[in-house]
Amino acid sequence: MSGPLGLSWRLLRGGGRRGLLGAGLTAVAVAVSTALLIFSVSANVAFQGRAEREAWRNPVAVGTAAVAVQAVHKDYVRDRTVTVVDLAVLKPGAAPPPGLDRLPAPGEVWFSPALAELARELPAGELAGRFPEKVAGTVGDEALVHPGELVAVRGQAPDSPIMTAAVAGDPRDGFPPTRVADFTGAPSPDAQAYQALALIATVLMAVPLLVFGGAAARLTVARRDQRLAALRLVGATPGQVVTMTVAEAMITAAAGAVAGTVLYGLLTPLLAGIEIGGGAWFAADLWPGVPYTLAVLGAVPLLVGLSAVVGLRRVVVSPLGVARRETPPAMRFVRIVALLAVLAVVPTLGAGSAAGVVAVVLGLAFLAINLAGxxxxxxxxxxxxxxxxxxxxxxxxxxxxxxxxxxxxxxxxxxxxxxxxxxxxxxxxxxxxxxDADPATLRVTVPAAQASRFTAEARERLTAAGVPARVEVTGKGEDKLLTVEVGRTAGDGGTESGGGSATGKPAAEKAATGKPTGEETVAEKSAGPGTGRADEAVIDRARTALDGLVPGRTATSAADExxxxxxxxxxxxxxxxxxxxxxxxxxxxxxxxxxxxxxxxxxxxxxxxxxxxxxxxxxxxxxxxxxxxxxxxxxxxxxxxxxxxxxxxxxxxxxxxxxxxxxxxxxxxxxxxxxxxxxxxxxxxxxxxxxxxxxx
Structure with missing residues (x-):
């Protein structure tokens, strides 16, 4: 190695103990910046991966060429969400959804690993009783948002009640039976919300890191300026000075960037334990992939090199001034004007602004603060x-x-x-x-014409499961609301009309508030004063007892909503x-x-x-x-x-x-x-x- 690059390398190696300490400080700064920058980039990649793995459960309807009917609904157990996907095959031989080796046949169910484990741990009446089908397989990781997610995929016949029920769908709660051509699906609104938040968080983390990484090039700047000014005074050209500076800065930065990448790899298992969106992360989620990693490894040394060149202006223009330690000219007020201009834009934004716009404005605010500082x-x-x-x-x-x-x-x-x-x-x-929503009052919509039958059947199911509850029907119109107050005394049955209940309080008011009234509940008696909440196990037994009462509809509480x-x-x-x-x-x-x-x-x-x-x-x-x-x-x-x-x-x-x-x-x-x-x-x-x- 000869010329300016060789001289730069020799100066870096021969800088003495303090010279090596200065280079080490720069390398440490770059390593920390690189590790945290990879983490901020990985956050966006991780949320995108989650959105892609979840998309197959968000069916896109097709008019013709359908290969299956897909219905999705949410169930709940132990204050956790269970995603239940029902599939009816219309054309045998179609490709299965992600995570399944084949399409489930009628009477089969596939559990995610976490759901299978929970079904074994809990009594059958609290969870497994909702899935009487034969367990035929395990849902793979490529179909799960996070390792602990609870997912069940059931096979149904095309003419089964659950696949023909007319249910109004809400993407947050599930989807009604939908004819699909494949299982590609679409990103859910929840996934898109998390991606938008991740983008804003990335800006809040990444911009300071980039500023810090750029500042790393200016560490021990006086020592470097003195040395390069001396070289300029003995005849080195501006181009040679710039080349030596960039080479020295980028060699140090490259070593720091590699160390930072290794550091991030070592920290990945720890970072994977951070719970967001209902669970922890797959380790692969938090690795941004080769293209992004190489981009960071290339961008950080380049940023450090550019920052070092910008800092050379005094050396190139006036090496004698550097040697004599002249005070540089004062900075101009235009730096404050730039900050004020950015802040003037902020009031024009609002809660409805696109995440990208918010991220850009925040990034500009960061840079303006760094400029005015x-x-x-x-x-x-x-x-x-x-x-x-x-x-x-x-x-x-x-x-x-x-x-x-x-x-x-x-x-x-x-x-x-x-x-x-x-x-x-x-x-x-x-x-x-x-x-603090009430989790013990379960509600399910029933057809008005069959309200009496569903009410009687609900009471029978709850009695058979040993769940103390009061059942009543409220509302008017084509659909009525079947309300089950878990933990109420079994003898208080309520009425089938929308007018009142055994306690005298209007049922419509109780349905709106979600609060049981009247005499002390069974749960209150057993739990002591100040609680008023039914035990989780009792609520889960009630959910299991009511499962399938109305095809395609799940009993939910205000807390679920x-x-x-x-x-x-x-x-x-x-x-x-x-x-x-x-x-x-x-x-x-x-x-x-x-x-x-x-x-x-x-x-x-x-x-x-x-x-x-x-x-x-x-x-x-x-x-x-x-x-x-x-x-x-x-x-x-x-x-x-x-x-x-x-x-x-x-x-x-x-x-x-x-x-x-x-x-x-x-x-x-x-x-x-x-x-x-x-x-x-x-x-x-x-x-x-x-x-x-x-x-x-």
């Missing part, structure tokens, strides 16, 4: 130096004025985290937003923790690495100040002030900007829990930066112990 830090430095009443604050202020970009790199991680925390904390819905909303709120909370954890890791790692890098950049200055008699404690106080003063201003400002960007999408009052998360995030961010600065104190003591400091 150094300018604000410079202003803070002038104010700090002008109001200083001691040497520590004076040193801190002068340092902020001298190199605001370097100071911004130290606090940018927490500032970005503050934006994320402000945005998410303001939007986080309260866990009790949907209330709100199940997706409750799950989504839980997942939003989990996603909030994940995004803030990633942001927090970026902030702490960024603060620690840039603090160490800053000491290496200014080791000669620190050593000379120490030789001149400046106490080490004064230097440490100056470093803390140099970090904490801009951190307080920029961190607080970023939180406010994040909350401002969240206002158009807020659908409820401010959540106290979300604000608590925000407060915790801010506290941890400040503590992490302070801890990172303290961790680099031994390095400062080491560089100031050199009795004859010289530039690298």
């Amino acid at each position: 150094p300018w604000v830090v410079g202003v803070i430095g002038r104010i700090t130096a002008g109001t200083a009443r001691g040497p520590a604050r004076l040193l801190a202020g002068r340092r902020l004025v001298d190199d605001p970009k370097a100071a911004w790199r130290t606090v940018s991680g927490v500032a970005m985290t503050g934006f994320v925390a402000g945005f998410i904390g303001f939007l986080s819905p309260a866990s009790d937003l949907l209330g 709100e199940r997706f909303g409750v799950l989504l709120l839980k997942d939003v909370g989990t996603g909030t923790v994940v995004v803030l954890t990633v942001s927090f890791l970026v902030a702490v790692v960024s603060a620690g690495i840039t603090a160490a890098s800053s000491i290496l950049d200014r080791r000669q200055t620190y050593a000379l100040l120490r030789l001149a008699g400046t106490p080490l404690e004064v230097l440490n106080r100056a470093r803390r002030a140099e970090t904490l003063v801009p951190l307080a201003v920029m961190g607080g400002g970023s939180i406010v900007i994040g909350m401002f960007c969240a206002v158009p999408f807020s659908i409820s009052s401010v959540n106290v829990g979300g604000m608590t998360i925000l407060l915790i995030c801010v506290t941890l961010g400040f503590a992490g930066v302070i801890g990172a600065g303290a961790a680099s104190a031994p390095l400062l003591r080491s560089v100031t112990a050199d009795p004859a400091p010289r530039p690298d």
